[in-house]
Amino acid sequence: xxxxxxxxxxxxxxxxxxxxxxxxxxxxxxxxxxxxxxxxxxxxxxxxxxxxxxxxxxxxxxxxxxxxxxxxxxxxxxxxxxxxxxxxxxxxxxxxxxxxxxxxxxxxxxxxxxxxxxxxxxxxxxxxxxxxxxxxxxxxxxxxxxxxxxxxxxxxxxxxxxxxxxxxxxxxxxxxxxxxxxxxxxxxxxxxxx
Numbered sequence: 001x002x003x004x005x006x007x008x009x010x011x012x013x014x015x016x017x018x019x020x021x022x023x024x025x026x027x028x029x030x031x032x033x034x035x036x037x038x039x040x041x042x043x044x045x046x047x048x049x050x051x052x053x054x055x056x057x058x059x060x061x062x063x064x065x066x067x068x069x070x071x072x073x074x075x076x077x078x079x080x081x082x083x084x085x086x087x088x089x090x091x092x093x094x095x096x097x098x099x100x101x102x103x104x105x106x107x108x109x110x111x112x113x114x115x116x117x118x119x120x121x122x123x124x125x126x127x128x129x130x131x132x133x134x135x136x137x138x139x140x141x142x143x144x145x146x147x148x149x150x151x152x153x154x155x156x157x158x159x160x161x162x163x164x165x166x167x168x169x170x171x172x173x174x175x176x177x178x179x180x181x182x183x184x185x186x187x188x189x190x191x192x193x194x
Contacts, residue, residue, distance in 0.1 A: 027075055034069025041066060064089065076100055084118035087130035095135065104129055107141040168193055 040048035052062055067073035067089065074096040077085050088096050103115040106125050116125060128141055128148075136144060165179040171193060181189070 027078075030065065030068060030078055031075060034065045034067075036069070037062070037065050038069035074100055080119070082119055083123060084121050084126045084130070087126060088118055090132075091134065099135065104135055105138060107138050107145065111142065113138060 037048070037052070040051075049062075057065075064073055064078050068075060068078055072093055073089055074093060077089050077096065077100075088099060091099075099118050103117045104121075105113045106116045106121070106129055107113050118126075121129065128144055129136055131140070165177050166173060166175045166189070168174070168189065173189060173193070
């Protein structure tokens, strides 16, 4: 049985404190690594990148460490791997912090909105919320949603316009849209059915 600590009448297992301490130590290490990396990149970028390459770090990790070292990345995004993290990391640090701390308004049906934490967003919500260089306002999100409806409607119309008015499926004739056939057309269709 593990030791426990009491805090505000809540029992917290000892390992939670140990984990928190180790995590904070690791985050501080990432911050320091980012600062060291930036200092070396500013001195001689190609030499620093050659040395970093020998460590086996991915380009994404190096890029994030550099942004972290320059104060352009919230440390919570360093280890995030979801799609919203990629969208957030290009935004100003104040916007990153605001979104991570308070969530982002997401417009839903009927003009209402939900406040959703970035890590809980669906892929479609992220596409709706994030523009290339900013978080879309509610008005921009409504316009984006309308554009998506228009695109879907046009795609459906195009599919319907190009779809054959009928098709032969096995020994059945399936008529896809109102169609008039001449006797000769029906005979050709029947002959093709075998």
